[in-house]
Amino acid sequence: MEARINLITIWTDDVIPMKEFYNKVLGFKIENDLGEYVEFKNEGVRFALCLRKVMYNYSGEYKKLRIGQSFELAFPCKSPEDVDKSYKDIISKGGVPVHEPQNMPWNQRTALFSDPDGNIHEIFSDFK
Known part of the structure; x- marks a missing residue:
C-alpha cells in the first residue's frame, strides 16, 4: 500500500x-x-x-449511526476577502452557517459551514 x-x-x-x-x-x-x-x-x-x-x-459497520463530526473538508480561497465573499455565497445558496469568517492566530482567515447531512467544512485563505 x-x-x-x-x-x-x-x-x-x-x-x-x-x-x-x-x-x-x-x-x-x-x-x-x-x-x-x-x-x-x-x-x-x-x-x-x-x-x-x-x-x-x-459490513454491518455501515449500519451504525455516526455521532459527532467525523471529518472536515477544507476549501482554499484566493484571498481573505474571498473567504468573506465565498461564505456569504455559500450561505445564500443553502449552506448552513456554523462560524462567520474570522482571522485566526495561525495567519489564516477561516469560516465554517455545513452540508445537508451536518458535516462541517471550512473555507480559508492565508494572510500576512
Whole structure:
C-alpha cells in the first residue's frame, strides 16, 4: 500500500440533497452519476458521495449511526476577502452557517459551514 489518499467518499443516507449541495452550492461538476453513487470532477484526490446502504452487504459497520463530526473538508480561497465573499455565497445558496469568517492566530482567515447531512467544512485563505 502507498501512504497516499486516492479517493474521499462521503457516506450518506440521502444522496439527492448532498449531490445538489456539492454541485450547485459548492460548484463541483458531476463526472459520474449512478444514482446511489456520484463522483465529482476534482483535481488530485477523487471525490464522491455514496448511499450508505450500498455497503450493508459488505459490513454491518455501515449500519451504525455516526455521532459527532467525523471529518472536515477544507476549501482554499484566493484571498481573505474571498473567504468573506465565498461564505456569504455559500450561505445564500443553502449552506448552513456554523462560524462567520474570522482571522485566526495561525495567519489564516477561516469560516465554517455545513452540508445537508451536518458535516462541517471550512473555507480559508492565508494572510500576512
